Amino acid sequence: MIDDARWWEMRAAASGAARSYTCPFCGERLHAGMEHVLLKPEGDSSRRRHAHVTCFAEARRDGRLPTVDEWRRATREADEQRQRGDGGDPERGADAR
8 A cells, every 4th residue: 555645756776685575556575686666755764665666657657656846736737727717627728718
């Protein structure tokens, strides 16, 4: 299970330690030395998770792991839509101005 977070910090990792982790997406084990991705919800190292590269890629493709820049952009766009009064309604779109 992956933590609920507005954005994620992520980087490639490979552990040389004799530890194994459980991928939060598929529940399978990541064994020592296996290439994987380190995920930190909202940059919080105390809540970090280790995930398979393929599981991570699928979650990114599905939009489940936004970066801080993506989250800021989406927040800014939503604020701009509210200020314009269209509330993000696709029916109104750019023609509503």
